[in-house]
Amino acid sequence: MLQIDISDHIATLTLDRESRRNALCEEMVHAFATALESFRAVGVRCVVLRACAGCKVWSAGHDIEELPAAGLDPLAWRDPLRKLVREIETFPAPIIAMIEGSVWGGACETAFACDLIVAARDATFAATPARLNVPYNVGGLLTFLNAANLRLAKEMLFTAAPIPAERLCSLGIINHVTDAADLDDATYAMARRIAANAPLSISVMKEQLRILAGAHTMSPEDFERIQGLRRVVYNSQDYAEGIRAFKEKRKPVFRGE
Incomplete structure (x- = not known):
């Protein structure tokens, strides 16, 4: 499920x-976590996360076949998507998401969790939990x-509509947008520049920024309120309907129940 390559302190993980x-x-x-652990051991200084060249879909997001039945939390702490995001955020070297094609659902979060994003001009991002009646966690x-x-x-999150990479770049969410033919060159030029700098300094700054980005004050009451709101969704009839409709390849009929 993953292709792995390491060259000149730069690792490539290909979905x-x-x-x-x-x-x-x-x-x-x-496999992703195992690869990152091996990268630590050999001193990788930058990772490029990509899909196979010429792909139409970079990733369809969370594998819906692994979402639990109604009544269970679909995005719990041990969920694969949560683990993947934590692995990306805590890896000591920068991870660049190299995007071509469309990015759906939890794959948007995966890309956004990466330190840098370089995308083809025609790439799109769609956050799709509302299409399935799946709640996001904190x-x-x-x-x-x-x-x-x-x-x-x-x-x-509310519209689940595809957002063009160029628009996200203009808003500072994507670092660079380039023609698909130039995507490899642009991404690996950035990776080489990072790999040429001091790895310890970069590692420390990445961890400092991670901690600062998560430094949001929340009372225990507010946290319980958020968790309770999520349970409203994954205990609902609409949650089961969303999963059924996806598997049956039809449009779901949501009743707000």
Whole structure:
């Protein structure tokens, strides 16, 4: 499910699950974590996370086949997507998301969790939990808020509409947009520049920025309120309907129940 390559202190992780549109499953996340651990051991200074060249879908997001039945938290702390985001955020070297094609659902959060994003001009990003009636947890929403301003985060999450990479770049959410033919060159030029700098300094600054980005005060009462709101969704009839509709390849009929 992953292709791995290391050259000149730069590692490349290529999503290679074309049969499932690179959907993020537990097995892939385990392989991802194992790869990152091996990168630590050999002193990798920058990682490029990409899909196979010429792909139409960079990743379809969380593998819906692994979402639990109604009544269970679909995005709990041990969920593969949560683990993947934590692995990206806590890896000591910068991770660049190299994006071509469309990015769906939890793959948006995965890309936003990366330190830098370089995208093809025709790439799009769609946050799709509202299409399935899946609630986001606090960590997932914070990833969006750290990447995007509040109004854009709301637009993405409420409409589930694809947002062009050029628009996200103009708002500072993507670092660079380039023609698809130049995507490799632009991404690896950035990776080489990072790898040429002091790795310890970069590692320390990345961890400092991670801690500062998560330094949001929240009372225990507010946290319980947020958790309670999520349970309203994943205990609902609409949650089961969203999962059924996706598997049956039809439009869901949501009743707000």
